[in-house]
Amino acid sequence: MELDEEIEALRAIFAQEGELEVTRDRDGRTVLQFHLTIDDDVDISHSNQLKVDLSLTLLPSYPKDPPSVCISSSQLTRETQDKVKNDLGKFIKDLPSEPVSMEIVFWIKEHIHKYVTHNQLTAQSERVSSTEIPCTYAVLHLDHMRAKQRYVKTLLAWAEGGSLTGRVVFCKHLIFIILIGMSRNVKDFIVNLKTQTVDVDSSGRSCKEKMMSVISEGDHSGVLSSSSVYGYSYLFQGATGFGSHFLTAAYLAEAMVYRGHDVTFVISHTAAHHMEHPKWGPLFDFILYKSPSNSSEYWLMQNALVEKSLREGVFTGLRTYFPKVMSSLAAECEAVFIDKELIANLRKKNFDFVVYDAFWPCSAILAEQLSIKSILMSPSGYLGDLVSLLGSPANPAFISYFFESPPLLPFTFFERVINYLLAQMTSVMFQYTVIPMYDNVRRRLDMRLDITYEEFLVYQTELVLLNMDSELEAPVPLSPNIIPVGGLTAHKAEPLSTDLEKFVLSAAKDGLVVFSLGTYVNRLPKAIKRVIIDAFVDLPYKVLWKSDNTENEPLPPNVKAQKWLPVNDLLGHNQTKVFVCQGGNNGFYEAIYHGVPMVVLPVMADQDLVGSKVHVLGIGTKLNIRTMTSLELKEAITQVMTDPRIRENSRRLRNIYRDKPMNATERAAHWIEHVTRSGGSIYKPDLSRLNYIQSSLLDVYFFLAFVTITFGFLLYKISLFVVFSVSGA
Known part of the structure; x- marks a missing residue:
């Protein structure tokens, strides 16, 4: 039977208005959406009718490849929906390679009532339509939740036992529980919470909830619709769990949790400290894989890359250590898939989407293995090869591929020649150095090789989030599936610790300089470190310096060194006048957000591009950290501190950047939710299916x-x- 014939047969059976919707997208996929009202075989009274939305996505290869299925119902809990989907998947797996849409619908109609008890179904129906049984809502406040996973599991069990719908909401440092259901069941839930053991104390011993309070309670009408009670479930990967890559993903994941969704991170066991982090620990679930190397080996490689870049330049550092870093990440990838128990646990969680960092190609393979659509995030901002692959033209005639000191537009003829060669070199390095490493991993683990990495990346990726802002970057064409969300880590400043606040306030007269070269630059060659310290000696300003200072060198009295600094919070302090940084993308947007001028000392990767951008925008200057003198650094800081044009430009760009209806994380979270609900295929351009000759x-x-x-x-x-x-x- 041809697909069109199958659809006509389905239309004849499901002929009621709104019962069947058929849509086709540009990629040749057909989506059948059934809105079913299913009666209980035993009691077909109105109260036992179950409304189910069933969506079947048919690939162009259907019926050879089975359809992907999505089931939702406001009358079923998320756990019940997942159970139905799992059993239906087993049923579909055993079907022959022929049209099966009708069999799937009939299976749902025949089996759905087995997954919900009569009492649960009746209670759900009454919650929606009955006015005879008193339904109430309650908003509860919790002071903390140490054993988050166990705590939430207990709450879910109580809610299902009492036929309650609800949500746990994490809002900054506040935790709320919202409940809807029959009054007596809500009361029982509150009694359980006050009398039973649900958490652990600071020493890890089980304890009862003593810090719960009822904020509001009353008629549920209009407060919360049952169709929106259950959040989505997301698998996040911020590379292996280190540095700015994890931090960028974590701030975005935080926004998703505050919207009521569940977030799980897969990270290396060497990054397990995030589980104990006072902010990230309570927000996320963490699944650890056994890394083939320890954290010291990881940082040794990073330090070697930094040292090479500092001694011989950005390009030399990349050329020498980029293959080694990529090889190390490929080994990390293999460690993820070797852990069969981990993969099985991920499958059981039935994630709605994978959100991952473009820096680690392993995440795309994981999404493909879990058969989950993905959202790709680039913490570094614009990546020409990536956006080109996913549908946006990246023309080297006006888009720079220079690693250092990019020329201004328009490019001269020879600049365009060099830029074109750099673009091709980048593409070749990715195609013939990076991708083969992951193809070898797939081959060793017996994964399917009939589809290339690029093919399943294009197919799996529904949305791309770029950590860039159009107002602060050179103009680039972006297709609708690529969303700029520059400044994911930039936010309002939080209070400083007592000792930091005391030091910052001591700079009230002359101002404060914040000096941080980022997460990965932990040590500097002695010569460069000496230049920096000598520059500090002659500065009339107070300086906060992120530095290990492992040699315990004596520092000038105006300098305070710490291993870690809350950079965003310091930039938001009114005493901070200059930010000296390495040119990381996160630091750039945090400085823009707070209107702080910059002195950029590029070390590696794309940081020289950020330094050039700072200079062109007129919000600071750039120095060569390898060749600068103490006098040059001192003069650069003084100039940026005192030049009124630089300060005015910084304030102007801060106001432009902030003048948006949503901040970066809100915008990213909105698009993630939208694509999860509606899919992203409508935004994918056909350009992604054109070859180079056609697109050019x-x-x-x-x-x-x-x-x-x-x-x-x-x-x-x-x-x-x-x-x-x-x-x-």
Whole structure:
């Protein structure tokens, strides 16, 4: 049976208005959406009707490949929906490679009532329509939740036992529980919470909840619709769990949790300290994989990359250590998939989407193995090869691929030649260095190799989030599936610790300089460190310096060194006048958000590009950290501190950047929710299916050239014929 014939047969069976909707997207996928009302075989009274939304996505290869299925119902708990989906998946797996849509619908109609008890179904129906049984809502406040996973599991069990719907909401340092259900069941829930053991104390011993309070209680009407009670479940990966890559993902994941969704991170066991972090620990669930290396080996490689870049330049550092870093990440990837128990646990969680860092290609393979659509995030901002692969043209005629000191637009002829060669070199390095490493991992683990990495990346990726802001970057074309969300870590400043606040306030007269070279620059060569300290000596300002200072060198009295600084909070303090940084993308947007001028000392990767951007925008200056002198650093800090044009530009860009209806994390969270609900295929451009010749119009140029040459040749021959004819006559 052809697909069109199958759809016509389905339309004949499900003929009621709104019962069946059929849509097709640009990728050739067909989506069948059924809105079913299913009666209980035993009691078909109205109160036992179950409303179920069933969505079948048919790939172009259907029926050879089975459809993907999505089931939802406001009358079923999320756990019940997951159970139905799992059993239905087993049923579909055993079906032959022929049209099966009708069999799937009939299976749902026949089996759905087995997954919910009569009492649960009746209670759900009454909650929606009955006015005879008193339904109430309650908003509860918890002071803390140390054993989060166990605590939430207990709350879920109580809610299901009392046929309650609800949500646990984490809002900054506040935790709320929202409940809807029959009054007596809500009361029972509160009694359980006050009398039973649900948490652990600071020493890890089980204890009862003593810090719960009822904020509000009353009629549920209009407070919360049952269709929106259950949040989505997301699997996040911020690379292996270290540095700014994890931090960027964590701030975005935090926004998702505050919207009522569940977030699970997969990280290396060497990054397990995040589980004990006072902020991230209570917010997320963490699943650890056994890393083939320890954290000291990871940081040794990072330090070697930094040292090479500092001694011989950014390009040399990348050329020497980029393959080694990528090889190490490929080994980490293999460690993830070797852990069969971990993969099995991930499958059981039935995530709605994977949100992952573009820096680690392993995440795309994980999404493919779990058969989950993905959302890709680039903490570094614009990546030409990535956006080009996913549908946006990245033309080297006006998009820079320079690693250091990029020229200003418009490029000269020779600048365009060099830029084109750099673009091709980047693409070749990715195609023939990075991707083969992960293909080898797939081959060793017997994964499917009939589809290339690029093919399943294009197919799996529904949305791309770029940590960039259009107002602060050179103009680039972006297709609708690529969303700029620059400044994911930038936010309002939080209070400083007592000792930091005391030091900052001591700078009230002259101002404060915040000096941080980021997460990965932990040690500096002695010569460069000496230059920096000598520059501090002559500065009339107080300086907060992120530095290990392992040699215990004596520091000037105006300098305070710490291993870690809350950079965003310091930049938001009114005493901070200058930010000296390495040019990391997160630090750049945090400085923009707070309107603080910058002195950029690029160390590695794309940091020189950020330094050039700071200079062009007129909000600071850039120095070469390898060749600068103490005098040059001192003069640069003084100039940025005192130049009124730089300070005015910083304030102006701060106001432009903040003048938006949503901040970066809110915008990113909105798009993630939207794509989770509605899918992202409608935003994918057809350009992603064009080859290089087609997208570059080379075939058109050759055709026009051929027509022009042919026409010119014929015109020439005709002219000769006329001339000879006249001469002969």
